[in-house]
Amino acid sequence: MMRQLVPAVALIAALDLMLYSRPALGETVRIRSGEHAGFSRIVLDLTKPTEWRLGRTEEGYELRLDGPDIVFDTERVFHMIPRDRIADLSAIGDGGLALRLGCACHARAFLTERGALVIDVADGEATSDSPFERAVRRSAPGRSSAETARALTPSFRPALPLAGAVFDERLKLPIVVPERDQGQLASVWKAAEPHSSRREDGDAKFAAAAPNATAMGPVENAFGAGGNRHMSAEEDRSLLLPRLPDPSVTQAQSELLRQLSRAASQGLLEVELERDRLPRDPSAAVDVGLPAGEPAKPVHPAIRAETSIDRDMLSAMTRTPMTAEGGHCRPDEDFDISGWGDARPAAVQIAERRQPLVGEFDRADLDAVLDLARLYLFLGFGAEARAVISAFDSTANHLAPIAAMSAILDDRALDPSSDLFVMTGCDTAAALWAVLAWPVLPAAAEVNESALLxxxxxxxxxxxxxLGPGLSRRLLDTGRGTAARSVRDAIARAAGDVGTAVGMIEAGIDYSSGDAESAEARLDALARSNDPMAVDALILTIRSRLERGASVPDDLIESAEALAFERQDGADGPALSQLQILARGASGELDRALADLRRWTESESSERQTETTAQLFVALGESEDEADFLRLYFANRDLLDRAAPDTTLRSELAERLAEAGFGREASALLKGEAALSERGRRILARAAIAGFDPAEAIDRLDGLQGEDVASIRARALALAGDHRSAASALAAIGDQQAAGRAAWRGGDWKRASAHAPEVMREAIAAFDLVPSSSGEPEAPPGPLAAGQSLIADSRNMRSKLEALLKVTEPAGD
Structure with a gap:
């Protein structure tokens, strides 16, 4: 941190200004801010109970606090929020704060338990009964805070200097001088005050501002004309020394000096002493203490001084824990599980806690119930803790954390209405248990990692x-790798055998960082063991292999299948069922995978089952065997219909069906948005061709461009009998050989002779289908030569036709 170098003179000047401007000082209200989904929030940290009003203005809202000397610290407000809702904040004097809005929003406000004022600016219109929509009446204009400060700041320069001291006009504070120079001081002071009116005016101001101070006479009345008169100590104290204006000034000065010293010790500033201004004779310093017989009264000056480090630390310690939605965070005491048990044998502690459960008249002692339930949680017995609460019908609010923690320890789902879910950002232990409450932590969740760790x-x-492996998984799934490593370290640094938890966390870290093979090497051995972590290891290793397209060992698939049946009602049962089905599908056992999927989806339908169905049909669409694809598709088409696949999967399957000639099935898959997309229109055109409807195919392709579109259009034209147009379409995309074939079928011998296969070109030449370009006709041969030529041509023609029949494709191609 860069330190500031502050001269001692500047510090003294700052002290003087702050002390004698004290009536103009007031409470500084720091404003914090935060951005949330749907609203922007500002929080005013009030140091004492204060009346407040919030109402509408033409530009937004206006806040009024009961106190004209309130200063708003808005320096860091817009560091945390954009200006789209709250466009600007400005102090307007007399405890007022103007909020200028930048959207069609409304404001609502409330006080926290600790007295902080929260203002939320949310999207949309306010409700009709909102008390904050009433117009604000602006107070009558008055002086600004700066003018008020100047009016109330006394001009404190006494007409006579202190004994042994002079007043520097620049600083308005005494500078001690040796006694031998006091004779010359009077003339110097008199020369510096040529106008008596200024001195008298200063005396009047000082007397008005400091009524406890003793009024002083002119300089010459004290020292005489020559300025050499020596006074007794009694005269010196009674006449020359002014009393302090108020005992609170002394306390304020002490507080400011203490805080400046603290700031220097924290490295925020460094004092540069100017030695020529220090007294050379310490004995010459003046004692300005209170007169004897007047004990100091306890005072509470209207001044507050603190360094930025102390301010932020104090704010963190005293800030009311709140959730992002404005709710209250549960305190650490509700989750202090480490203090609910000790190292003694569990049986001893349980017996000790069970004894006072029921008192006289067989009435349960709720405190004893709470103690026993907490002990069970300390021991990791979630079911037992829930049983104790339910057996004694304990439904008090302070027992809600017990129920939530017991469910988390047993990997059970919490009640969706639990308030624990929204406490992930709390600065208490609630953050840890809130993260553990989520089976899958939302990526956008605000997590207080410091409180959690x-x-x-x-x-x-x-x-x-x-709890470590499950916690690290949730953190890794949301990209919080550093926090996951801290969880691992918190387990690894403990004495003794750390068990398999660290290995499980390290495998998760490898997996999330992309080193899947290293993660699988750690997980396989654990997955094949009887360790309590084996199920989690099995889930992670199968998922890793599926994501990178690797095959899953048969023994791991069989373990997943057995555990899925055994734990079908548990939290991890659905995940095991999904993974074993997908693993069989990826291994080529699509028949068995689809059969298992059908059994799994018979009783109920869930989002996980829908996802599994879609992934299994993707694998089916990628299978190379056409017969297996068609057989399994038509046998399990109802599963696909229940899953409501997305557009991409529908298009993939429909395209393959259309290519196989099942145009009607392909058209049935492509409906709605899928049918209107460019890819969907191409697939529907192929389906129309498969259904021998060239007109429908050409209509589907209207307005589309590209080589694929031209090829489909050529097929439709050929199916309609317009082979010459098909040849032109194929020639346009550069497929000359296909264009030559289409020209052959359309009787375009000239194009066919140029681009058709060689055997077709030879046939065209043999039949002389293209007229010769030579100018002079040949002389006819004689009868014998003509007969021999005819026999030769007949043999040649026969051989050409035989060759042509061998290479010519069916007319439909």
Whole structure:
């Protein structure tokens, strides 16, 4: 951090200005901000209870706090929020703050438990009964805060200097001088004050601003004309020394000096002493203490001084924990699981906690119920903790965390209405348990990683090993790799055997960083073991192989199938069913995979099942065997219909069906948006050709361009009998050989003789289908020569026709 070098003179001047402008100082209200989905939030950290009003103005809203000397610190407001909702914030005096809006928004406000004022500017119109839509009446104009400060700042320069001191006009503070120079001081001071009116005016101002100070006479009345009179100590104290204006000034000065010293110790500034202004004789310094017999009264000056480091640390410590939605965060005490048990044997602790459960008249002691449930959580017994709560019908609000934590320990789903889900951003232990409450942590969730890691490190080691792998998985899934590594370290640094938890977390880190093979090497051995982490390892290793297109070993598929049946009602049952079906499909066992999928989807339908169906039909569409594709597609078409596949999958399957000649099935798959896309129109054109409807095919291609479109259009034209147009379309895209064949079928011998296959060109020449370009006709041969030529031509023609029949394709191609 860059330190500022502050001269001592500047510090003294700053102290003077702050002390004697004290009536103009007021409370500084720091404003924090944050951006959320649908609204922007500002928070005013009020240091004491304050009346407030919020209402509408022409440009937005206006906030009024009860206190004209309030100063708003808006320096960092727009560091955290854009200006699309709150376009500007400006102080308007007399405790007012103007909010200029940049959208069609409305504001709502509320106070937190700690007294902070929260203002949310949300999208849309306000409700008709909103109290914040009433117009604000602006207060009568008055002086600005700067004018008020100048009016209330006393001109503090006494008409007579302190004994042994002079007043520097630039600083308005005394500078101590040796006694031998006091004789010359009077003439210097008198020369510096040529106009008595200025001195008298200053005396009047000082008397008005500091009523406790003693009024002083002119300089010459004290020192005499020559300025050499020596006074007694009694006269010196009673006449020359002014009393402090108010005991609060002394306290304020002490507080400012203490805070400046603290700022210097924190490296925020460095004092550069000017030694020529320090007193050379310490004994000459003046004692300005209160007169004897007047004890100092406790005062509370209207001044507050603190460094930026202390301010931010204090704010972090006293800030009311709140969720991003404005709700309250549960405190650390609700999740202090490490303090709910100890190292004694579990049986001893359970017996100790069970004894006071029921008191006289068989009434349950709710505190004892809570203690026993918390002990079960400390031991990792979630079901037992829930049983205790339900057995004694304990539904109090403070027991809600017990129910949530017990479900998390047993990998059970929480009640969707639980308030724990929204506490991932809290600065308490609630952040840890809120992240664990999500089966899949949303990518956009605001997570307080510092609070999460702090709370996780405070857990007993056995709970760290139990919860660590699941926590690290949630963090890795949302891109928080550094936090996941911190979770691993919190387990690894514990004494003794860390178990398989660290290996599981390291495999997850390898997997998320792209090193799938290293992750699979760690996971395979664990997946084949009887360790409690084996199921998680099995899920991760199969998923890794499927994502990179590798085959899954048969024994792992069989383990997943067995565990899927065993744990079908558990939290990981659906994941195991999905992975074993997809693994069989990827291994080529599509028949069995589709049969397993049908059994899985008979009882219920879920998003995971829909996703599995889509992925399995993608694998079916990529299968090379045409017969297997058609057989399995038509046998399981109902599964596809229930899954409502997306446009891409529909197009893939429809294209393959159209190429196989199943135009009607292809058209049935492409409906709605899929049929209107460019790819869908091409597929429907192929389907029309397969259904021998060239007109429909040509109509589907209207307005489309490209080689694929031209090829399909040529096929439709050929099917309609317009082979010459088909030849022109093929020639336009450069497929000359196909254009030559189409020209052959259309009787365009000239184009066919140029581009058709060689055997066709020879036939055209043999039949003399293209007229010779020679100018002079040949002389007719004689009768014998003509007969011999005819026999030769007949033999030649026969051989050409035989060759032509061998290479000519069916007329439909």
């Amino acid at each position: 702090r709370s996780f490190s405070a857990l007993p080691i056995h709970l760290r090993r139990q």
